[in-house]
Each structure stands twice: as structure tokens, then as C-alpha cells.
Amino acid sequence: MGGVGGLLREWRGRRGFSQLFLAHAAEISPRHLSFVETGRAAPSREMVLRLAEHLDVPLRDRNQLLLAAGYAPVYPQAALDAPELRRVREAVRLVLRAHEPWPAVAVDRRWRLVDGNAAVPVLTAGVAPHLLRPPVNALRLTLHPDGLAPRVRNLGQWRAHLLVRLRRQAALTADPELAALHEELRGYPGGAGPEPAEPGPGDVVVPLRLRHGDGELRLLSTVSTFGTPLDVTVSELSIETFLPGDEATADALRAAAR
Template identity: 85%
Template structure:
């Protein structure tokens, strides 16, 4: 069941209050940031005042509400959605697809993937098979979920040397993403992945070993080991829901041996 269906019939005031509490803001703090009176904000949240379209968007902006959920707020208030949601393969997003493809190719021979809000693979560059080698075919059939592929016992997990540590990192990131977006689908994905075996639990990213600055991905490859660092990129100031939910994750070599191995594998 989709998020919009779950929220059908909810009042805009109640939804705004939930977002404010999720962001751990008092009515006074949000009113100050949005430059409105605390009394008016209270009236909006309790349903005693109907917010204008501009007010809904202003509050949503200050609450850092995702574009998908800003549309839900507008619908709850009786207004039309403000942000389009075109399919990634639609003509409207042709330039976006081209930009994603350009970025992915530019990162070669370093592996890079483009994923949607649920971590479903929408594109990948020629270096990604280095990471996915040996994964079960059913995990590679579309739609491929990048996080499921990583932690599944028939996916990358048997090749991840620091599986406990990497699993802690992935689940922590997914848990924070689900909490920030209030996305039930992400929460369900977190619950699924949490049930996978994960090796000996590693140190949480908040408690790194001396000298560590990021959590590495250490992946068995041939007779050696790849040491990779992950970076995530998103589109700045997106105005379309689909574009706002796209991200590109790149795995960079953490040492020269890994760089050489990737160059050799991709050619």
C-alpha cells in the first residue's frame, strides 16, 4: 500500500504536526523559522485554521519534507500537487537520464550505480560487475535492490571481508533514512535486511578505530581484496519527485592496489 493511500483522509494540520515532531522542533521554533505567529501555527495544526497553499509549502520547506510528501500535504489541504512525478523513462526526463549516464561513465573504472528512493537500481556503469560477480541470478533480475544485493547471503555478503561492520553501516544509514522520511517501505526494507545473517557485528560508524575516517567496503576479488570508499551524490534543487529521489553511489579505490585491480578488470 502506497504512502498516499495510507495518508488518505488525514488532516493537513495533523500531518504537519507529525513532521514537526519528527524534526524535533517546538511550535515556537518552527513559527520563528517560518516567520509566522505561534498562535497561527497552533491553529493550523489543530484544524482551527485552513492554511493557504503558500503556507503549506513554506512550512514543508522549513521542515525539510521530501517532495513526495509535500504533495501529500497539499492534497490533504485541498490543493493540487506542486511537484510533478514523471517516470524516469519518460520524454520529460530524457536530459536527466543522459546526465545520470554521463556521471556514471565518468566514474569508470570505479563502480557507480544510480538508485531510486527504495534503493532499486535504475542504472549502472561498466565497472559494477566487478562488485556483483558471483551473486545469485535471482538477485540480479530487475528490479534489483542494491542494498538487498549487498547484504543477502546469496549476494555480495560472502565476499565482504568486514561484513559485520559494513552491515552495521548499511542498516544504520537505512534506519536514519526511514526515520527522516517516515517512509514505511524503507522501514520494511530495513526489517527485511536486519533478518539476514551478518557475520560478527562490527564497530558502529560512530565509533571508528584509530585513524579511520569512513567505513570501508572490503571485498574479496580474485586472490586479493578490494578496499573501497563509498560516496553518494544527488541532484541539487530538484523540482520533480523522481529526480529528487535519485542518488548516485560511487565506490572509489582506497589504495593503489585496488585502483590497479579495477583498471585491469574494466579495461
């Protein structure tokens, strides 16, 4: 089924919504939604945007829905180095620096490294040079046998965490490149190990346990995004920060910064 109606139906299926549920949320009749999805009714521009909002469709794909319905895209898509995104770049850099001496990186929707702070070399020590040549993919860098993987002491657990996260993102966005990346990373060694993928008693987050010198860094990951983006590029940026999970890790990161 082609056209905007078919695309809307696909997005509704990905979200697991019934026609009745979506129609109620968008405050339209189920009959009208059915007509839109089957191509018997042409939705207005406002209707396309309203349905896309309730389906949590990414801004990039909302533009595609509008084009399929015969309307011009409404969300701009500027390159990150464009003059109009200068303030965004400055804000990202400010956030990254504010997290020092904790490592923090900015990535795009396909996990390509956009920027990082001065603490990132603590994570990338010993990584093969070919993995650090742009464009750098943060997930490939982490799980590749020439990357961080040999230093990750809970590789089985961390690998499972990242693959679940990537699989969910690929399903939610319907991005074939993310699906291909997921298949690539699944083929890397390191799936087996003594670390359970299921949480143990008292666990509240999955830590990244990284060998560092004669000791170990225990890092907790947090993700930040722009709360009200109107540009496609900005909506796809995220900042991942690795916070110390214990005082020994905090001391080691402060020492590395000095």
C-alpha cells in the same frame, strides 16, 4: 489527528522541532502554527509549502500535504523513462560513465537499481542470478547471503553502516516500505564479527572491504544527488560511487576494466 494540520505536526515531530522553533524559522506566530496544526485555521497554499520547506519534507510528501489542505500538487512526477526526463537520464548516464573504472550505480529512494556503469560487474561477481532479476534492490543485493555478503570481509561493520543509514532514511521519510526493508535486512546473517561498528583510531570513513580474486578491494562510498530538483522522481535519484581506497584497489579496478 487528520488533515493537513495533523500531517504537519507529524513531520514536525519527526524532525524534533518545537512549535516555537518552527514558527520562528517560518516567520509566523506560534499561535497561528498551533491553530493550523489543530485544524482551527486553514493554511494557505504558500504557508503549506513554506512549512514543508523548513521541515525538509520530501517533494512526494509535499504534494500529499497540499492535497490534504485542498490544493493541487505542484511538483510533477514523471516516470524515469518519460520523454520529459530524457535529459536527466542522459545526465545520470554521463556521470556514471565519468566515474569509470570506479563502479557507480544510480538508485531510487527505495534503493532499486536504476542504472550502473561498466565497472559494476566487479562488485556483483558471484551473486546469485535471482538477486539480479529486476527490480534489483541494491541493499538486498549487498547483504543477502546469496549476494555480496560472502565476499565482504568487514561484513559486520558494513552491515551496521547500511542498517543505520537505512533506519535514518526510513525515519526521515516515514516510508513504510523502507521500514519493511530495514526489518528484512536485519534478519540476514552476518551481524556478528570481529570488526568493530565503532570507528578505530585514524578512521575517517567506513570502507567496503571486498574479496577480489586472491586480494582485496578497499572501496570508499560517495553519494551524489540533484541539487535543485523540481520533479519528484528526480529528487529521489542518487548516484553512489565506490572509489578506490588505496593504490592496490585502483590498479585492480583499472585491470578489470581492461
